[in-house]
Amino acid sequence: MTDATMEIRMQVMWNRLISVVEEQAMTLLRTAFSTSVREAGDLSAGVFDPQGRMLAQAVTGTPGHVNTMAEAVGHFIAEIGRENMFPGDTYVTNDPWLGTGHLHDITMVSPSFLGDVLVGFFACTAHVVDVGGRGFGADGKSVYEEGIQIPIMKFAERGRVNADLVRLIRANVREPNQVVGDFYSLAACNDVGHRRLTAMMAEIGLTSLDTLGEFIFTRTRAATLDRIRALPQGAWDNVLDTDGYDEPVRLAARVSVAGDRVHCDFTGSAPVSRWGINVPVIYTKAYACYALKCVIAPDIPNNWASLAAFTIDAPENILNAPRPAPVSVRHVIGHLVPDLVLGALAKALPGQVLAEGAAALWNIHMSVRPAAGAAGRRAEILMFNSGGMGARPGSDGLSATAFPSGVMTMPIEATEHTGPITIWRKELRPDSGGDGEFRGGLGQIIEIEPAPGHEFDFSAMFDRVHHPARGRDGGQPGAAGRVALDDGTVLKPKGWQHVPAGRRLILHLPGGGGFGDPANRPEAARDADLTKGYVIKGPDT
Structure with missing residues (x-):
């Protein structure tokens, strides 16, 4: 086989490998119970070689999940031990220091065997709606208060699920059906990846991923080092x-x-x-x-x-x-x-890096219940929201866009379906993008009310309220965030707080910083901002 033929063959197999991990991720999206996974894509999926080195990741996924998963697989291999790995196994943890950084993310790793030979691993992560403890919030004083801790262990051995682990999880979380359902979705995600990989290897005649892995790593490393040297x-x-x-x-x-x-x-x-x-x-x-x-x-x-x-x-x-x-x-x-x-x-x-943006997601966890003396139902609701990105060299910042996490917008219909709340307003926030030659992205205004006869506690997990996004190269800062009730009561940006029946929670999400001197913004761009309602006050108001 000539070098050119080998290069083409390897490229075809690389493309097939990407298809494998994409189908792996889509399985999780389509079967997940939690809205944060199936609607927002708060997940990761990837394939690894037998040494635990990530070969490829699915496009769907967040850097926080993907890049921690890339390191976590090595921890799984060290803890389980190769001698204790069998076909049909699946391993699990939510250890913050060996997984993705907090207890709400579940990481699952599955060995992939071709016959009796270990040829690689599949891994995936997802954020689940509840892990017990204080719930999703910043109020805990140690990790022991924050929920159930699952050390690296077997979720399934030789295809048999650990029923005692499932019972333990059910007894420690507020939404057992959702959480356990997501565990099975994660396991299914890896299983689909394994089946597609072994089918690909059988079709092509591969007995290992060593040659393909060498092709991927050699070219990736060389290309990356060339960029760094420049x-x-x-x-x-x-x-x-x-x-x-x-x-x-x-x-x-x-x-x-x-x-x-x-x-x-x-x-x-x-x-x-x-x-x-x-x-x-x-x-x-x-x-x-x-x-x-x-x-x-x-x-x-x-x-x-x-x-x-x-x-x-x-x-x-x-x-x-x-x-x-x-x-x-x-x-x-x-x-x-x-x-x-x-x-x-x-x-x-200089001149090549975007301005600061809202950065942190404005996640909100709502624990909804019937008000005193009223009938109704309880629910745990997790909603992801995004402020504005910073302006980029050469273009305005993206509005209401999750950077750096990359999660998708959660439709309000899906959020309302999970529990008794009404989202009255979810719209772009005028004048929230920092001025500049290129304007910062806009934040949002979101208005949430418990359904009649209900109230809710919510965990605020917000930033950029007191420290707005800074502009770059002369650009102005974006607007700061704000958290309040509809009666004007100002709330804290972090911590568990209460929204009584009949009141509405109003979130003003922060905007991104501007890029470049505002004096250089074209008049046509300013006119377009006014026409679209992105800017109401104007630069001289």
């Missing part, structure tokens, strides 16, 4: 202030480029918090690497080889919180890590 050499610092829980939290990063290596150091960030906003380093690394790839190698496949080009270091602090620190809403601080890293990169690559 960067300016040096080190650049950035700091970013966030709302924190009850006091501001400062994040700090230094990005260094030396030869074919890019390194992020988070020394100088705030100490570990007593609240559940801490971030295990596996999650910090996931989003730092994502930010670096967005600028340096956005078109190069995300796999073990491309991720290996970026290294992360952090002393014990809020971005490297040790066990048993509370970490339930680690995504709030974690989603700000890309803005932190991109701010440092912007100094190395």
